[in-house]
Amino acid sequence: MLRYIAQRLAQAAVIVAIVATITFALIHLAPGDPFSAVMDNPNVSETVRQTLRAQYGLDRPLPEQFVRYVSLLAHGELGWSFSHERPVREVLGSALPNTLVLMGVALVGSFVFGILIALFQVSRRGSVTDHVLSGLSLFFFSMPDFWLATLALLTFAYWLPIFPVGGAVDPVMHEYWGLGGRIVDRLYHLALPALTLMLLASAVVARYQRAALLDVLPADYIRTARLKGLTEPEILRRHALRNALLPIITLVGLSFPALLTGAFFVEKIFAWPGMGYAVVLAIGTRDYPLVVGGVIIGSIMVTLGSLLSDVLYALADPRLRSR
Amino acid sequence: MPWQTQDFAAASGPTPQRESPLALSVRNILRKPSSRVALFVLGVIVLVGLLAPLIAPYNPAAQPDIVGLKDLPPSLAHPFGTDPYSRDVLSRVIYGARLSLMIGILATIVSLTLGVAYGAIAGYAGGILDAVMMRVLDAFLSIPRLLLLIGVLVAWPKLSIGALVVFLGLTGWFGLSRIVRGQVLALKHAEFVTAAQALGASRRRILWRHLLPNIVSPIVVAATLGVAHVIVLEAGLSYLGIGVPKPLASWGNIIQDGSDQFPTMWWMSLFPGLFMVLTVMTLNILAESLSDAYERRR
Amino acid sequence: MTAPLLSIRNLRTWFYTEAGVARAVDGVSFDIGAGETLGLVGESGSGKSVTALSILRLIQPPGRIESGSVIEFEGKDIVTLGDDEIRDIRGNRISMIFQEPMSALNPVFTVGDQVAEVARVHGGMSRRDAWDRAVEMLALTGIPDADSRAKQYPHQLSGGMRQRVLIAMALMMKPALVIADEPTTALDVTIQAQILDLLVDLQKKIGTSILMITHDLGVIAETASRVIVMYAGEVVEQAEVDELFAKPQHPYTEGLMHSMPHIGHDQERLNVIPGTVPAPTEWPAGCRFRDRCPYSWDRCASEHPPLYQIGTGHVSRCHLAVEPERRNHPHPPVVVEAGVAAA
Numbered sequence: 024m025l026r027y028i029a030q031r032l033a034q035a036a037v038i039v040a041i042v043a044t045i046t047f048a049l050i051h052l053a054p055g056d057p058f059s060a061v062m063d064n065p066n067v068s069e070t071v072r073q074t075l076r077a078q079y080g081l082d083r084p085l086p087e088q089f090v091r092y093v094s095l096l097a098h099g100e101l102g103w104s105f106s107h108e109r110p111v112r113e114v115l116g117s118a119l120p121n122t123l124v125l126m127g128v129a130l131v132g133s134f135v136f137g138i139l140i141a142l143f144q145v146s147r148r149g150s151v152t153d154h155v156l157s158g159l160s161l162f163f164f165s166m167p168d169f170w171l172a173t174l175a176l177l178t179f180a181y182w183l184p185i186f187p188v189g190g191a192v193d194p195v196m197h198e199y200w201g202l203g204g205r206i207v208d209r210l211y212h213l214a215l216p217a218l219t220l221m222l223l224a225s226a227v228v229a230r231y232q233r234a235a236l237l238d239v240l241p242a243d244y245i246r247t248a249r250l251k252g253l254t255e256p257e258i259l260r261r262h263a264l265r266n267a268l269l270p271i272i273t274l275v276g277l278s279f280p281a282l283l284t285g286a287f288f289v290e291k292i293f294a295w296p297g298m299g300y301a302v303v304l305a306i307g308t309r310d311y312p313l314v315v316g317g318v319i320i321g322s323i324m325v326t327l328g329s330l331l332s333d334v335l336y337a338l339a340d341p342r343l344r345s346r
Numbered sequence: 347m348p349w350q351t352q353d354f355a356a357a358s359g360p361t362p363q364r365e366s367p368l369a370l371s372v373r374n375i376l377r378k379p380s381s382r383v384a385l386f387v388l389g390v391i392v393l394v395g396l397l398a399p400l401i402a403p404y405n406p407a408a409q410p411d412i413v414g415l416k417d418l419p420p421s422l423a424h425p426f427g428t429d430p431y432s433r434d435v436l437s438r439v440i441y442g443a444r445l446s447l448m449i450g451i452l453a454t455i456v457s458l459t460l461g462v463a464y465g466a467i468a469g470y471a472g473g474i475l476d477a478v479m480m481r482v483l484d485a486f487l488s489i490p491r492l493l494l495l496i497g498v499l500v501a502w503p504k505l506s507i508g509a510l511v512v513f514l515g516l517t518g519w520f521g522l523s524r525i526v527r528g529q530v531l532a533l534k535h536a537e538f539v540t541a542a543q544a545l546g547a548s549r550r551r552i553l554w555r556h557l558l559p560n561i562v563s564p565i566v567v568a569a570t571l572g573v574a575h576v577i578v579l580e581a582g583l584s585y586l587g588i589g590v591p592k593p594l595a596s597w598g599n600i601i602q603d604g605s606d607q608f609p610t611m612w613w614m615s616l617f618p619g620l621f622m623v624l625t626v627m628t629l630n631i632l633a634e635s636l637s638d639a640y641e642r643r644r
Numbered sequence: 645m646t647a648p649l650l651s652i653r654n655l656r657t658w659f660y661t662e663a664g665v666a667r668a669v670d671g672v673s674f675d676i677g678a679g680e681t682l683g684l685v686g687e688s689g690s691g692k693s694v695t696a697l698s699i700l701r702l703i704q705p706p707g708r709i710e711s712g713s714v715i716e717f718e719g720k721d722i723v724t725l726g727d728d729e730i731r732d733i734r735g736n737r738i739s740m741i742f743q744e745p746m747s748a749l750n751p752v753f754t755v756g757d758q759v760a761e762v763a764r765v766h767g768g769m770s771r772r773d774a775w776d777r778a779v780e781m782l783a784l785t786g787i788p789d790a791d792s793r794a795k796q797y798p799h800q801l802s803g804g805m806r807q808r809v810l811i812a813m814a815l816m817m818k819p820a821l822v823i824a825d826e827p828t829t830a831l832d833v834t835i836q837a838q839i840l841d842l843l844v845d846l847q848k849k850i851g852t853s854i855l856m857i858t859h860d861l862g863v864i865a866e867t868a869s870r871v872i873v874m875y876a877g878e879v880v881e882q883a884e885v886d887e888l889f890a891k892p893q894h895p896y897t898e899g900l901m902h903s904m905p906h907i908g909h910d911q912e913r914l915n916v917i918p919g920t921v922p923a924p925t926e927w928p929a930g931c932r933f934r935d936r937c938p939y940s941w942d943r944c945a946s947e948h949p950p951l952y953q954i955g956t957g958h959v960s961r962c963h964l965a966v967e968p969e970r971r972n973h974p975h976p977p978v979v980v981e982a983g984v985a986a987a
Contacts, residue, residue: 034484041485049497165627167578169585170601170619173608181609243747249702251735251762251813265752280490287492288582302493306500306586318497322489329488341752341797 024344028334035330040093042322046315047092051085101319102312106305111316115298119320121191122297126286128213129220130275136221137228138264138271144229145236146259157233163226169288175219176292186215189294216293220285224278231274235267242266269340276332279325375635384631391625395444404434406441406595420613427613429603431593438595439618445596446622449511449580450573456515457522458569462558464519465526470534470553480527486520492582499588507590510583514576522568529561563640567633574629581622597622648675649820649853650699650717656710657691657698664925668694668707670877676821681847681854683868683885685861685900689921691877692857696823699855700738701730718820736766739814743826745806749798755809756782756794762816781812786842804835808842815846822847823855828863840866861900865889870957873897876921876932879951883958893960895937918977931963938974939964 083091095102101111140160144153163171180188187193191212197205239245240263248262287299294300302317304310337343375381394401404410415432418424426435468479486494494517499505505513533539534557542552577597583589584598585605592599597618604614657669669691676682686692697703699715701722715722718737722730739762742748750758759778763769769777775794782790785808798806807827814822824843828836844867847854856867864871864885871888873881873896881894892898899917919936922928931949934940943963952965964971 034481037481038485038488041482042489045485045489045494046497049501052501161627161630162623165574165623165630167581167619167622167626169582170615170622173601173605173615174619177609177612177615243742243744244750246702247742247748247750247758247810247813249734250700250740252731252733252765253761254731262750266750269752280488283490284492284582288585291586302496303586306496306588309500309503311500314497314500318489318493321493325490326488339752341754342799 024337027337027343031330031333035326038326039323042319042326043093043096044089046318047089050311050315051088096319101316104305104310104313104316106308106310106313111312114301114313115316115320118296118298118301121295122286122290122299124213125217125220125290125295125297126282128217129224129286130278130282132217132221133224133228134271134275137225138232138268140225140229141232141236142259142264144233145240145263146256148237156229160226160229163222164230166223166226168220168223168285169292171223172216172219172289172292175215179215187212189292191296212295216289216295219293220282220289223285224282227278227281228271228274232267232271235270236263239263239267269336272332272336272339274332275335276329279328283321283324375632375639378635381631381635384628387624388628388632391443391621391628392447394440395447398440398444402434402437402440404437406433406437407593409433417607417611426617427611429600429614430607430611431603435600435614435617438600439597439621441595442597442600442618443621443625445507445590445594446577446580446598447573447625449507449514449590449596450576452511453514453518453576453580454569454572456512457518457572458565459519460515461519461522461568462526462565463523465523465528466530466553466558468523469527469530470549470557472531472534476527480524483520483524487524491517492579495579495583496586496588499583503588504591507594510580510590514579518572518576522565522572525564525568526561529564530557533557533560563636567637567640570629570633570636574626574633577622577626577629649678649680650676650715650855652695652699653714653716655695655698655713655715657694657703657713658708658710659924660706660708661925663923666924667877667927668924669698670927672874672877672879674872674879674882676853676855678820679847679851679853680870681844681856681868683864683871684855684857684874685859685864685871686874687859687917687921689876689924690874691924692874693825695874696740696825696855696857699821699823700734700740701725702734732766735762735813735819736817737819738821738823739817739819740823740825741807741810741814741827743829745803745810745830746798748810749806751798754795754797755801755806759794759809759813759816762813766817777816778812781816782809784846785809785812785815786838787812803831804839807831807835807839811839811842811846815850815852818850819852821853821855823857825857826859827856829858829860836863837866843867861889873900876927877924878932878961879959880933880961881959882951883954887955887958891954891958893954893958893965894933894962895939895964896933897960899936931961933962936977938977939970940977941970943967 099112101115103109104111104114107114140156144156147153176188180186189212191209192205193208193212197208200208236259244266245258245262248258253261283299286297287303289295290297290299291303298317298320302314305313305317375385409431412432415428416430418428420427424434424436426439429435429438464479464483468476468483495513498513498517499510502509530553539552539556542556547556580589580596581598581601584596585602587602590596590599592603600618601615604611608615652675653673655669655672656667659666659668672691672695674682684692684695694703694707698709698713699717699722701709703709709723711723713723717733720729722733725733749755756775756778759781760769760771760774763774763777764771767774767777779790779794782794787793787805787808793801793805798809801809811827822843827843828839831839840863843854846852854867856863858864868885871881871883871885872879873888873894875894875896881888881892881897883891883893888897889901892901896917903917917936922932922935928935929948930946931937931940931944934944937944947963949961949963951959951961954960954965
C-alpha cells in the first residue's frame with residue numbers, strides 16, 4: 024500500500040513537471056513576448072520591469088530561462104502580478120482558501136445529493152419518477168456553468184431577492200458584526216454560489232452513480248443477498264451501494280477539472296473572491312503571470328485530486344488494500 | 347465497412363464485425379423514442395444553422411438605430427428582443443447556431459485526427475514509447491481544458507476563428523486518445539490480427555485496415571460528446587471575452603454582450619442559453635444511446 | 645415415502661424475451677422428502693437451474709412463474725406467497741449453494757460478515773452473537789482457523805474455502821432444504837470430492853434435504869438417493885439411483901451415462917450425445933429429444949410422450965416404454981446429417 028502511494032506520488036511529480044514545461048512553452052511560443060505588454064506599459068514602474076527581467080532572465084538563452092523558471096516554480100515562486108503589484112503567489116494564496124471552501128462544499132454536497140438521487144431512482148427503476156429524474160439530471164448535466172450561474176443569480180438575487188448579489192461578505196456591515204454575525208454573513212454569501220456549483224456537479228454524480236448501481240445489480244452476490252432473505256432496500260443500501268461506491272471514488276478525481284472550471288465561472292458571476300475570480304480579472308488586464316499561475320495551481324489541484332481519489336480507492340477496495 | 351478484412355478473410359475466419367458499426371448505431375438509436383426526439387431536435391437546429399440567411403428576420407450585424415432600438419425586451423417585431431447595439435437577438439441566435447455548431451464540428455475533427463493517431467501509435471507500439479506517451483497524456487489531462495485554453499488565448503490575443511478552432515481541437519484529444527490506445531491494446535492480440543500478421547501484412551496495414559474499423563463505435567461516441575463539449579467551451583471562452591471575436595454572433599458572444607446588464611436584459615442570457623442547452627442535451631442523449639448500443643453488442 | 649417436504653406440480657417458468665417466449669421450465673412436477681437427497685440432472689439449457697431459482701422465487705423479469713404452477717413447501721404455496729413471507733423462507737427454511745463461489749460472495753465484505761448476515765436477518769441476533777455463530781459454522785464446514793479466516797475477504801480464500809463459506813452460509817439457519825446448483829463444477833477435482841463429502845456429512849448432522857443439481861451423474865451417484873433427469877424444460881425420467889444406473893429407460897439418460905466421466909478423471913464434457921438442446925423459444929412438437937435420439941420413429945414426431953410408469957417410482961417420458969422392440973433398430977440421429985461431425 025505504502026509502495027503504491029509512493030509510486031503514485033512520483034507519478035504526480037512527473038505530471039507537475041510536464042505541466043511546468045507546457046506552461047513554459049506557452050509563454051515562449053506566444054507571438055512576441057507576453058511580457059511585452061508589461062514592458063511597454065508606461066504605468067509599470069521601472070522596479071517591476073527590473074524584477075521581471077531578473078526573475079525570468081528574459082535576455083538569457085532559452086535553456087537557461089527554462090532552468091530558472093523551473094527552479095523558481097520549485098520554490099513556489101509564480102512570478103509578479105503587475106495588475107495587483109504583488110507576487111502571484113500572494114495573490115493566488117489569499118484567494119485559494121475561498122476557492123477551496125466553495126469547491127469543498129460543492130464537492131461534498133454534490134456527492135451526498137447525487138448518490139441519494141441515484142439510490143432513489145434505482146429503487147424505482149423504470150418508473151416515471153426514475154425517467155423524470157434522469158431527464159432532469161441530463162438537463163443540468165448539459166448546462167453550461169456560466170449560464171446556470173447567471174440564471175441562479177438572476178432568479179434568486181434579483182427577481183426574488185433572497186440571496187446577496189455577490190461577494191464573500193457584506194461590503195459595509197461585515198466589519199461591525201460580532202463573530203456569530205460574521206459567520207452567518209459568510210454562509211449567507213456562500214449559499215447561492217455553492218448551491219449552483221453543487222447542482223452542476225450533482226447531475227454528474229447522479230448519472231454516474233445510477234449507472235454504477237445498475238451495473239452492480241445483476242451480479243451474483245446480489246442474488247446471494249436476495250437468497251438470504253434481505254429486502255430490496257436493504258440489498259440496495261448494503262450490498263449494491265457499497266460496491267457501486269467504488270467507481271464513484273474514481274469520479275471524485277475525475278470531477279476535479281470540471282469542478283474547478285465550474286468554480287471559475289461561478290466565482291466570476293457571483294464575484295466570489297477566489298482563484299477563478301482573480302484569473303478572470305487577470306484576463307481582462309492581460310496580467311499574464313497571474314493567468315499562468317492560475318493554470319499551474321489549477322493543474323496541481325487536479326493532479327492532487329486524482330492522486331487522492333486513487334489512494335482512497337485503494338483503501339476502500341479490500342482487493343487492493345491488502346497489496 | 348463490412349469485410350474490411352476481406353483480403354485475409356479466409357485466414358481470419360469470421361470477421362469480428364459483421365455489420366457496419368455505423369449502420370448498427372443508426373438502427374439502435376432510432377429504436378429509442380428519446381433518441382428519435384433528440385435526433386429530430388438536433389436536425390432542426392442544424393437546419394436552422396444551415397439556412398440561417400433564409401430564416402433570420404434581420405441581418406445579425408445590422409445596427410438599425412443604436413439609440414431608439416437598443417435594449418428592447420421581446421416583442422412581436424423582435425421575439426428575442428434587441429441588444430445594446432440595437433441588433434435583433436433572434437437573428438443573432440440563429441446565426442449563432444451556425445457558428446457554434448461549425449466550430450464544434452471542425453474542432454472535433456481536429457481532435458479526432460490527433461487523438462486517433464496518438465492513441466493508435468501508443469497502443470500499437472507498446473513498451474517504453476507507450477509509457478512515455480501516456481505520462482505526457484496524463485499531464486495534459488491534468489490541466490483543466492478551460493484553463494489551458496485561457497493560458498493560450500491570453501498569450502495570443504485577437505485570434506481568428508480558424509485559429510480558435512485549431513486550439514479547441516488541439517486541447518480536446520487527450521481523453522479520446524486514451525480510449526483508442528486501450529482498444530488497440532486489447533485488439534492487438536486478437537486472432538484476426540495475428541492471422542493478418544502471419545500473412546505478412548505490414549504494421550500500418552494492420553492498424554488501418556484491421557484495428558481501427560473495430561474501434562469506430564467508441565470513437566463515434568467520443569466525437570458526439572466532443573462536439574457538445576466544444577460548444578460549451580467556446581461559449582464559455584466567448585463569455586470571458588477571449589473566444590469568438592466580436593462582432594460575430596456566437597451563443598457565448600450574445601450572452602457576453604448582455605452580461606453587463608443581465609439583471610435587466612435577461613433575454614440576452616436566456617434565449618441563446620436555451621438553444622445551447624437544447625443542442626448539448628440532444629448530443630448527450632445521442633452519445634448515450636450510441637454507447638448503450640455499443641455496450642449491448644459486446 | 646412419507647408426506648413430502650417440497651411438492652412441485654406443473655411448474656412452468658417462462659421468459660418473455662424479444663426472440664419470443666422461452667419456456668425454460670415447462671410443466672415440471674416432483675417431490676422431495678424430508679432428509680432426502682434428490683438429484684436433478686440435465687445439460688445446460690435443460691431448465692434445471694431455472695427450476696431451482698423458481699423454488700426460491702428468484703426469477704427476475706422478463707421471467708415469470710406462470711399461474712397454475714404450484715410449489716408447496718411446509719404447507720404453503722411459494723408461488724402465491726407475499727414478498728415478506730417468501731423472504732422469511734429464503735436463507736432460513738430453504739437456502740442455496742451456487743456454482744461460482746467467487747462471484748456469489750460480495751467482494752467488499754469479510755466472509756464472516758456475509759455468513760453472519762443470515763443470522764442477523766433471520767435469527768434477529770446481535771452483531772456479536774451472529775458473528776460467533778458464523779465462526780462456529782465456518783469451523784463446522786472444515787475451515788481451519790475459522791476465527792481469523794472469518795475476518796478475511798473472499799479474494800483471500802481459495803476456491804474450495806469459498807465454497808465452504810457458501811455452505812456455511814446456506815446451513816446457518818439449519819434449513820429444511822438446501823438447493824446445491826452445480827456446487828463442485830468450478831472446483832479442482834481433488835476439492836470436489838471433499839466438498840461432496842462435507843455436504844453429505846453435514847446433511848446427516850442437520851437433517852436437511854438436498855436438491856443436488858448437476859450435469860454430472862458421478863456427483864449423483866455419490867450423493868443422491870433418487871434422481872430426476874430433465875431435458876428441454878421437462879422431466880424425462882425419474883427413478884431411484886440404483887434403478888436408474890441399472891436400467892435407464894430414456895435414451896437421453898442412456899446418452900448421459902455414456903458420456904459420464906468418472907470422478908477423478910478428466911472433467912471435460914465428453915460430447916457423446918450429438919447436437920444440443922433446442923432453443924427454449926421453439927421446443928419441437930412431439931418428443932423434444934427426437935432429433936438427437938438414435939431410436940426415434942414417426943410416432944416421436946407426432947405424439948408428445950407422457951410420463952410412462954416403468955416400475956415403482958420409475959417413470960420415463962419415452963414411447964419406447966410401450967414399443968420396446970424399437971430399441972433393436974438404432975439409427976444415426978437426425979442431427980448428424982445436419983452437419984455435426986460423425987465421431
